[in-house]
Amino acid sequence: MKNLLFNSIMVKKIESLYGLAFPEFKALMKKKGETEYRAIQLFSWIYKKNVSDVGSMYTLPNALKEKLISSFVFSPLTQRSVCISKDGTIKWAFCLQDNNVIETVYIPGEGKNTLCLSTQSGCALYCKFCATARMGFRKNLDVSEIVGQVMFVIKEIKRDSINHIVFMGMGEPLLNVKALLKTIDILTHKEGLNFSRRRITVSTAGYVPGIRVLKGASQVNLAVSLNASCDEKRSFIMNINKKYPLNVLFESLDDYYTDKRRRITFEYVLLPGFNMGEEDVQGLARLLNSIPSKVNLIPFNIFPGSAFRSPTEVEVNAFADRVYNLGVSVQVRRPRGSDALAACGQLGASHFAYE
């Protein structure tokens, strides 16, 4: 029994400064007998100047620095590997303190440089077309593990090289909504990284209770992975549709739109032989024309053992034209980073090599 207790103390995780939102910095300073101004100083050392060594924060008094050093760590992540694709996309795999693995992807583009973050290690939704599903669900990330991804990447490539953040990596962000919202508060804080909420997108498979929470809490963009336009097909590839079918999902999206007046983005993974026929085009147009929206068509990215094939360029363009002709705002997402298994749905595909 004593040993057990000793072990549990030994493995207790030390808190990371990346897990605290600005009001918590203020409370922490108060507890340590410091003024509120110290919270601004510390926050901007961490997030504006990206310093991760308390010892070098020369504007802070030594006694405070010592207290911080003995109570906190910075990043809870260590780099496991990095893959750079021919098109400039970079994928990092990180090891967490509990040995779980997550991945983060940077996608440079003309004027739009996107950082794609994971919110869970693995995923509990088991969508049939997604590599992350193969990992199973490992855990919800805590705030420091999500913020830590951003802080790691901006040490490698500068803060100004990122102008868009998408929660579209491993996992379902709205199943970890508390950590997600706190992370967004940290990333958008004026005394810190100061990302604009309008340049942050949360992508969901359609977890309706989470959409309702997001509606009440944040001004970020919402993307919904639709992938099929009738319940039968959607439930076949996405289990979540059995619990939250299309009419329930769209009701929550209508509410979301009424409240926010922001166009919803839909994602539609193109799976030849499954969701690219005439009835799919008609169904997709009917759904999308029912709400102010646009759709990103994502050609299926293959991964080892996947059951679908990628569509040809001709198939992709023909589908896009047919949808466009029915009045839908449509964009084709050309695959990025696929040679590094960094494209949509490929995260975790190389994970088994870690075990």
Ligand code: SAH
């Ligand atoms: N759970 C969230 C975020 C992770 S998936 C969601 O479902 O939105 C991010 C995006 O990648 C989704 O739009 C999903 O439909 C797409 N995707 C998943 N697997 C894919 C694959 N193999 N090829 C292309 N896109 C894929």
